[in-house]
Amino acid sequence: MNAAVSVRGLTKRYGDVTALRGVDLEIRPGEVFAILGPNGAGKTTTVEILEGHRDRDAGTVSVLGVDPRRPTRRWRARTGIVQQAADDMAEVTVREVVRHFATYYPRPRDPDEVIEQVGLAGKADARIPALSGGQRRRLDVALGIVGDPELLFLDEPTTGFDPEARRRFWDLIRGLEGTTVLLTTHYLEEAEALADRVAVIVHGRIVAEGDPRTLGGRASARATVAWADGEVETDTPAATVVELARRYGGEVPRLTVTRPSLEDTYLRLIEERSGP
Numbered sequence: 001m002n003a004a005v006s007v008r009g010l011t012k013r014y015g016d017v018t019a020l021r022g023v024d025l026e027i028r029p030g031e032v033f034a035i036l037g038p039n040g041a042g043k044t045t046t047v048e049i050l051e052g053h054r055d056r057d058a059g060t061v062s063v064l065g066v067d068p069r070r071p072t073r074r075w076r077a078r079t080g081i082v083q084q085a086a087d088d089m090a091e092v093t094v095r096e097v098v099r100h101f102a103t104y105y106p107r108p109r110d111p112d113e114v115i116e117q118v119g120l121a122g123k124a125d126a127r128i129p130a131l132s133g134g135q136r137r138r139l140d141v142a143l144g145i146v147g148d149p150e151l152l153f154l155d156e157p158t159t160g161f162d163p164e165a166r167r168r169f170w171d172l173i174r175g176l177e178g179t180t181v182l183l184t185t186h187y188l189e190e191a192e193a194l195a196d197r198v199a200v201i202v203h204g205r206i207v208a209e210g211d212p213r214t215l216g217g218r219a220s221a222r223a224t225v226a227w228a229d230g231e232v233e234t235d236t237p238a239a240t241v242v243e244l245a246r247r248y249g250g251e252v253p254r255l256t257v258t259r260p261s262l263e264d265t266y267l268r269l270i271e272e273r274s275g276p
């Protein structure tokens with residue numbers, strides 16, 4: 001099957017600043033793909049070029065088979081963008097704005113169902129200025145999905161969400177079966193919960209890419225066995241635990257066995273590649 005997104009040698013400069021230095025990406029249909037990277041790495045620039053909102057200096061880009069430099073109305077209707085649009089809308093209600101956005105699309109989803117899905121059913125008749133920050137972001141998500149897009153762009157979608165709203169949002173994204181999702185996030189836990197694949201971008205270059213569970217050799221990294229009186233790194237954690245259990249004559253107090261988290265791996269990658 002053709003890639004949903006295919007990017008080769010993407011380069012972008014802003015005056016003296018080179019924001020992207022030859023980015024290659026391939027996103028498969030139906031996949032949730034997360035772009036991770038420190039502030040200023042080039043994530044938003046990449047996403048906005050793919051959305052057709054910024055031009056590029058070099059490289060080839062295909063998004064659902066179309067070069068976003070030459071967007072068509074039909075193509076726009078097949079993509080969904082979660083942006084902070086709700087900020088401009090004053091005295092209308094949540095239901096009114098979601099219904100209004102639905103009219104832009106040829107095959108929209110049911111607006112009331114979408115409102116329910118993003119957890120705003122209790123606020124459907126509230127006016128936008130009366131929403132909290134997190135509720136506005138949920139409305140942004142509703143506006144992004146009401147057109148039932150094939151490809152959904154989510155640029156830092158859960159910034160400002162409380163933990164429960166974040167979990168709900170994850171369930172919502174997991175429920176969008178068949179939709180390709182391109183996500184940027186600073187929450188490594190979010191990437192791990194949602195993404196089939198992640199790419200780590202540093203100074204405009206992709207420095208690592210793959211399944212978040214195995215990124216950067218995570219799965220084969222040594223395990224740390226820790227307990228009340230000590231801690232060891234080992235390739236054979238099971239043997240260590242058996243030995244500890246024998247020593248304690250049963251349960252080992254405060255026993256944990258861990259491998260590097262996605263955040264540990266990410267921070268190591270960033271440190272290695274950031275340099276002076």
Ligand SMILES: Nc1ncnc2c1ncn2[C@@H]1O[C@H](COP(=O)(O)OP(=O)(O)OP(=O)(O)O)[C@@H](O)[C@H]1O
Nearest residue numbers: 014017018019037038039040041042043044045046
């Ligand atoms: N309109 C612009 N004009 C000039 N420089 C820009 C512009 N937009 C972005 N940049 C620069 O390009 C680089 C990449 O920015 P970008 O916004 O893509 O990063 P990001 O990874 O999304 O960062 P963050 O995590 O902070 O959102 C940064 O050095 C930034 O200062």
